[in-house]
Amino acid sequence: MRSAGLSRRSHAGVRPPAILNARRLGIDTDREHVAYLRSDCALCRSEGFGTRARIELRCGARCLVATLNVVDPALLGEGEIGLSDAAWAALGALPGQPVQLAHPAPLHSFAAVRAKIAGDRLDAAAAAGIVDDICAGRYADIELAAFITACAGKRMNLAESIALTRAMTAAGQQLRWDSPVVVDKHCVGGLPGNRTTLLVVPIVAACGLLIPKTSSRAITSPAGSADVMETLAPVTLDLARMKAVVGREGGCIVWGGSVALSPADDLLIRVERPLGIDSEGLLVASVLSKKIAAGSTHVLIDIPVGPTAKVRSRRAAAALAARLKGVGEACGLAVVALASDGAQPVGRGIGPALEARDVLAVLQGHPAAPDDLRQRALRLAGIVLEMGGKAGAGQGLALAASVLASGVAWTRFQAICAAQGGMRTPPQARCTGVLGAPHGGRIAAIDNGRLARLAMLAGAPGAPAAGIDLHVRLGDEVAAAQPLLTVHAESAGELAYALAYAQSQAQLVTIGRHAPS
């Protein structure tokens, strides 16, 4: 018998070279990397690659791990490897360019995920290994789903949150600014229409603070701030562009994914979104890793609390606030967390363009602008101004209000939009449909979660003009058939689907019966 070493050499000599020619097959798999090999491809046999195998692809200097689909020989030429659109883009391949195939290195970091599932704790090394492998594209979607689930609910303690936050921060770019104070604000979400970021940034920037705001796209909601801002100006800026905007205007509102701050977060969100699973541990790491990477020194975090908001009780809000402060402290970031009223949506619009319309009304001082959105934004801006030293204790709100009322914030917002690439007019949906009140009475409850789901069924955030206009607020008196909300959709199919859902959900808007007169 031969020794193992001899064996390897002798076989390596006769192995066919694992090289095929790249072809963009024209299949959009979203961000999942898929490679297609012919079923009669000699490599499949020689390397033992079967469908759903994970294979490592190398093209020039780039490398990624893809999931294999075996295909009919008719779909590809001989010697070709088909690539999904995402794999094609990530490899930067040219048509026909050689792609080298190999078995991927064993995914050692997933052993830490299994251990976490079994009840172990994530330490710093495990968190770093997992985050690095996620960023390198080595996790398949089901592995991401398992990691997200393992961290969901209340399964992470403070030390784990700190480890994961540090690992996510270190995995991407990290900004540094020529200023001892860099502020930021964030809302943990769950409250439709709570689009204060687009008001706080121009107010705070106009007062001379640096606020380089990177926002996320929606995770389990019909709109993230980046989605709303995108209906008003480009948000996909690279780091150099973002720095130039902040240098000129003191603030920006860009999509975090495009500046590669905490890149693992965006890869996790791709799977978190369809699963609809919220996780305190991932939420804290996601929020704070982006703030730390953006170079922030002081961050205000808005935690809306309500029976149908993401955070349901003051107690849960206090626990989340403590975790955010604890992780922030360990990472050198001053965090103020503020529980706010989350009983009903903010403003009228729900969905990127409809929320942008509300923001513009507030900035422009329209008499009909939603006052709740204005008041929430002023309160937050006031606290940020105090945190950043631009107003004394208790003086921030008045300063923020004057900057908004004078039109200075509106001017600054337009300047920021121009600097980001030019201001736009939000799109309008092609189809609308109205849901009327089934009977008269007083609005007793509004379900944030079901409204968000309705807006998503209507097409938001993928269709930016889609969403809901909510015509009532808690305590309003309505007559039978009076419009409760208008659904906006880009397609008749989505409109019909969304309205059917709205009609089937009695708890969407709860109307108390009038007392018999």
Added chain:
Amino acid sequence: MRSAGLSRRSHAGVRPPAILNARRLGIDTDREHVAYLRSDCALCRSEGFGTRARIELRCGARCLVATLNVVDPALLGEGEIGLSDAAWAALGALPGQPVQLAHPAPLHSFAAVRAKIAGDRLDAAAAAGIVDDICAGRYADIELAAFITACAGKRMNLAESIALTRAMTAAGQQLRWDSPVVVDKHCVGGLPGNRTTLLVVPIVAACGLLIPKTSSRAITSPAGSADVMETLAPVTLDLARMKAVVGREGGCIVWGGSVALSPADDLLIRVERPLGIDSEGLLVASVLSKKIAAGSTHVLIDIPVGPTAKVRSRRAAAALAARLKGVGEACGLAVVALASDGAQPVGRGIGPALEARDVLAVLQGHPAAPDDLRQRALRLAGIVLEMGGKAGAGQGLALAASVLASGVAWTRFQAICAAQGGMRTPPQARCTGVLGAPHGGRIAAIDNGRLARLAMLAGAPGAPAAGIDLHVRLGDEVAAAQPLLTVHAESAGELAYALAYAQSQAQLVTIGRHAPS
């Protein structure tokens, strides 16, 4: 403004009919259902279907939910919908047959998965809803991964295990036999080469007990009993064939997936396998739902215990045994659980064909047959004979030994193989390589998990001839360079990859140094 009802009707009238013509695109996605639509397809816009959307497909009487990939118009004709091989087979579509597309009904049962992740308990209704939706193909792979992870580790209590077991049993076919006693045996796995099923079934059947054994394929191991049996006879029998085999021979060894007992289990295994996550709750439900559905009344469960087996301690084995007995009792099944020695692999071969070779040696009474495999099988068969009333207490082992020694078991095994469709000769691998001892000494430890991984890297169970021949056992004295194991592979690439892994893992086989002489 129009009322919601009016809106729906007026829009419904102008919606294009959501019907396209089926085309098998020739893409093997394993069992995941994928549908391909042209990017210029009017339906994508009118229904708001984007890539990775879940869409419901209806063709004739069949219906399933698929994940959408949007593709270049060049890949499909106008008015066509492409189907992955799995979706094509599941829909039973003919080329050009009309397929109706719709938004799938909301996946209500996933709310129970989210609640479980958040810390709630699964009740009977939730378990039934989840299992039914899984069986109907409504869960995407990432949703299956989240459910598996949510149930993993020790996260399910007795009531949840019972609920899930009952739901999984009810979801598929259920067998009834004309016998008051129907026996079965099962090994929870984790011990390579522990292929006692193929010995216990013919011994017990030869003694007149009914043992309709359905086995699973490997989950996180290089071979399941069904994989091993398949190298000796067909195992993909439908219910009628299985019943005929058991009616004639008293026993069978068939693949459970083909007789649709507990069909959710096979769908879960498809995602559990690549994740490599073991879950006590899912394990108990998986094992017992199949036994109950198969009509068993008495089941013996082998729980190997060892530092590198699936169950690591006597305490963990006792907990698992208690859970198995508790769930069995609630479901009317007598369960005996037996902790066994799991310190090292059983027999010599690891991998379907190599394990089949060991089984044949024992059945045929070869002098060189692995004695540990023989002794384990006789012990289990003896207990089953006692449980089934064919031997008095303490008399089962002797009866089993006599049936094996006399050749009656071997004759019965051949008859079972013939009844299942004809006995086969296990295949032999094309490539082999040997790992020699790095130095002399005494074998101090053998890592079951790493050996299993090595056999899988060599291609098992997908390549049935692939695997490992282990040449040493605990306590053996070896000289430097003496062969420790031989790797068998179908391809040079896999052999090289497996041997590289073997050389890198010092803990695979631990050799204690000789004491200085």
